[in-house]
Amino acid sequence: ELNCMVLSLYSDWSSDFSTELRIGKTDLDVRQISTDGASGFAEVQVRTNTGGTIYLGPDDSRQANDLDWDNFTFKLAGTYYLDDHTITAGVEYVNLNVFNLFMQHTEGEYRFRSIDDFESGKIDRIYYNNSAGTNNENDAGANFSYSIGTLYMQDDFSVTDDLTVKFGLRYDVWDTDDVPTPNQSFEDRYGFSNNGSVDGLSLLQPRFGFNYVVNENMEIRGGVGLYSGGAPNVWISNAYSNDGVTNIGTREFNIPGFTWNLFTTEFNGGGQPIFDVPQALFDRVANTTGGDGQVNATDTNFEVPREWKYSLGMTYVSDDSYVITADLLFADKVDAAIVTDLALRDSGRDYPDGRPVNEQISSRRGGNDFLLTNVSFDSGSSTVLSLGINKDYDNGIDFSASYAYTKATDVNPMTSAVAYSNYIGVAVSDPLDPQVATTNYETRDRFTLQLGYEAEFIDGFTTRFSLFGTASSGQPYSLTYNNARMFHDAHSFRSLVYIPEVNDPNVVWDDPADEAAFNQFVDDNGIQRGEISQRNTFNAAWWTKFDIRVQQQLPGFTDDHSASAFFVIKNLGNLLNDDWGTLKQVNFRTQSIINPSLNDDGQYVYSNFNAPNDGVASRDPSLWEVRIGVKYNF
Numbered sequence: 001e002l003n004c005m006v007l008s009l010y011s012d013w014s015s016d017f018s019t020e021l022r023i024g025k026t027d028l029d030v031r032q033i034s035t036d037g038a039s040g041f042a043e044v045q046v047r048t049n050t051g052g053t054i055y056l057g058p059d060d061s062r063q064a065n066d067l068d069w070d071n072f073t074f075k076l077a078g079t080y081y082l083d084d085h086t087i088t089a090g091v092e093y094v095n096l097n098v099f100n101l102f103m104q105h106t107e108g109e110y111r112f113r114s115i116d117d118f119e120s121g122k123i124d125r126i127y128y129n130n131s132a133g134t135n136n137e138n139d140a141g142a143n144f145s146y147s148i149g150t151l152y153m154q155d156d157f158s159v160t161d162d163l164t165v166k167f168g169l170r171y172d173v174w175d176t177d178d179v180p181t182p183n184q185s186f187e188d189r190y191g192f193s194n195n196g197s198v199d200g201l202s203l204l205q206p207r208f209g210f211n212y213v214v215n216e217n218m219e220i221r222g223g224v225g226l227y228s229g230g231a232p233n234v235w236i237s238n239a240y241s242n243d244g245v246t247n248i249g250t251r252e253f254n255i256p257g258f259t260w261n262l263f264t265t266e267f268n269g270g271g272q273p274i275f276d277v278p279q280a281l282f283d284r285v286a287n288t289t290g291g292d293g294q295v296n297a298t299d300t301n302f303e304v305p306r307e308w309k310y311s312l313g314m315t316y317v318s319d320d321s322y323v324i325t326a327d328l329l330f331a332d333k334v335d336a337a338i339v340t341d342l343a344l345r346d347s348g349r350d351y352p353d354g355r356p357v358n359e360q361i362s363s364r365r366g367g368n369d370f371l372l373t374n375v376s377f378d379s380g381s382s383t384v385l386s387l388g389i390n391k392d393y394d395n396g397i398d399f400s401a402s403y404a405y406t407k408a409t410d411v412n413p414m415t416s417a418v419a420y421s422n423y424i425g426v427a428v429s430d431p432l433d434p435q436v437a438t439t440n441y442e443t444r445d446r447f448t449l450q451l452g453y454e455a456e457f458i459d460g461f462t463t464r465f466s467l468f469g470t471a472s473s474g475q476p477y478s479l480t481y482n483n484a485r486m487f488h489d490a491h492s493f494r495s496l497v498y499i500p501e502v503n504d505p506n507v508v509w510d511d512p513a514d515e516a517a518f519n520q521f522v523d524d525n526g527i528q529r530g531e532i533s534q535r536n537t538f539n540a541a542w543w544t545k546f547d548i549r550v551q552q553q554l555p556g557f558t559d560d561h562s563a564s565a566f567f568v569i570k571n572l573g574n575l576l577n578d579d580w581g582t583l584k585q586v587n588f589r590t591q592s593i594i595n596p597s598l599n600d601d602g603q604y605v606y607s608n609f610n611a612p613n614d615g616v617a618s619r620d621p622s623l624w625e626v627r628i629g630v631k632y633n634f
Contacts, residue, residue, distance in 0.1 A: 003027045016081045024073040032065040034058030040275050042108035046118045060109045064137040066101040086156040094148045100237045101141035103247055105129040108277055121262035126252040128281040132288045140247045142240035146176035168207040174198040181243040185291035190342055196298035198236055203228050203304045222312040228304050234417040235372055244295035248285045255280040296419045299373035303335040322391045329384040336379035338412045339423040342369040344432055352506035352604050353498035353532055355429045358488045367490030370419040378436050380410035398452045410439040424491035427478035427590050429532045431489045437535035438476050440589040445473040461553040468547045474540030479533045482592035493592045501529045510607035518609045540615035543583045546572045561634045568627040575624035582622040584615035
């Protein structure tokens with residue numbers, strides 16, 4: 001439910017000065033309820049032998065999910081015209097009050113390594129979360145508020161008839177009186193409090209831009225500036241919702257004498273597996289005190305993530321009306337956000353390939369305590385070069401074509417609302433030291449084409465034919481180990497693979513056939529040996545897609561009415577051939593290709609090599625679709 005009220009007042013005080021006053025109030029109540037949430041059935045994940053996952057039941061993030069917030073906004077801005085200057089200045093204020101109930105696994109989550117395991121009840125993981133002492137999910141809701149104050153000023157200056165420059169300055173400051181519930185056990189473990197917040201954060205953002213008309217055919221544009229983006233509300237909220245005092249998470253290893261068999265596990269309530277909760281986990285939550293739950297803390301020295309952005313572009317119109325554009329964009333990340341696992345530390349030992357052996361601190365398990373902080377080294381960057389051309393011909397034909405090249409790196413894309421999901425969202429060789437690498441979401445090459453033809457086959461009524469096509473390189477993915485719990489990471493499928501030399505003394509093979517297949521794969525793809533594979537060095541298959549649209553103008557019932565009919569085919573290639581127009585993606589941007597273990601001689605033992613594929617078809621973008629419709633305007 002959304003209620004929004006806005007009051008705006010625009011005033012012209014003179015021919016040179018005008019102001020805008022805006023006051024707004026918004027209330028939002030969003031509760032996400034799974035279709036079968038009332039049944040009590042938990043989420044089930046079953047891995048397949050092709051690397052896919054079968055999902056059953058309500059997903060873990062919607063088992064207890066309620067967001068209520070209200071915000072008050074104020075804006076006062078003025079524009080003043082002074083000779084060749086247009087000066088804009090203003091002040092803005094936003095106050096946000098949030099109630100956030102977000103707790104995963106309140107009904108539970110069960111994971112199985114195969115369909116056979118699911119059938120036999122052989123469980124791999126069980127997750128159950130709820131509120132300490134009560135097992136009532138509503139007790140874990142978090143209340144907090146904060147405000148952002150902004151001052152800004154910009155001068156748009158016409159230096160000459162052909163040159164315009166813009167200078168701007170923006171200052172943001174964050175304020176809050178609310179801190180997460182203090183957790184003394186957390187502070188005793190790590191030596192600092194979990195009460196970090198955004199209070200006192202500030203950022204000054206200078207910006208400059210220009211536009212220069214070289215001649216009647218060409219203009220050049222560019223700019224540079226510092227940008228912070230939107231407020232990271234959901235990251236901030238995690239610290240209030242996961243203080244370790246109320247929100248308690250449990251796992252199958254918390255069940256005494258656990259046999260890894262679902263059918264021999266005692267459940268509460270009616271005793272139904274998956275519908276009910278393992279009794280030992282229910283009791284553990286009910287008896288938890290003293291802040292032993294999972295904690296999401298915000299670094300007390302957290303800085304606002306930001307980017308320096310640089311742009312340079314031009315538009316050229318030829319004498320015969322071809323429009324050619326070129327743009328170069330570069331963004332340099334500064335203090336990018338990242339989530340770290342506080343429960344891990346370097347043991348001082350190394351694995352055979354040189355990566356450090358991490359260990360869990362006393363009494364804690366990796367994946368229990370996370371810290372929202374900043375990257376302390378190179379945060380990554382992106383470079384985008386785009387080229388385009390378009391032309392309208394007198395015979396009714398028009399076209400446009402473009403190409404975009406993107407090279408983008410980051411340490412962690414931070415695309416999730418959940419700290420754990422952000423933490424495991426990238427492949428790593430050392431979870432304590434993730435490195436800058438190609439981002440998960442880079443599309444290195446993208447071509448687009450639009451063709452159109454317009455004519456009047458019926459006098460006075462236009463018919464238009466349109467073809468739109470795209471061809472994009474596949475998204476990147478990493479080669480990782482399968483079930484790499486030996487690396488003490490919170491996720492088993494994101495540890496990057498060491499690519500051994502032929503007859504490498506650090507690696508022995510369990511099966512000569514696997515070794516031969518692996519060596520053939522490495523040689524066929526020209527993979528560098530003797531080092532750990534880098535993140536996102538492989539790509540899924542290219543994706544090519546074409547859409548067509550035919551639109552016919554029609555007469556209305558009266559002269560001031562109009563109508564049209566249209567016929568659309570989306571993904572024409574897939575309509576003609578099931579193998580065409582299919583978007584293939586790699587889940588979580590990793591493909592696990594080898595099972596590793598360590599022998600008594602300190603060597604890796606590799607087994608069960610599984611060559612990577614081009615990815616799994618993504619359903620919705622890969623389907624063809626036909627639409628027929630009529631539009632009437634009156």
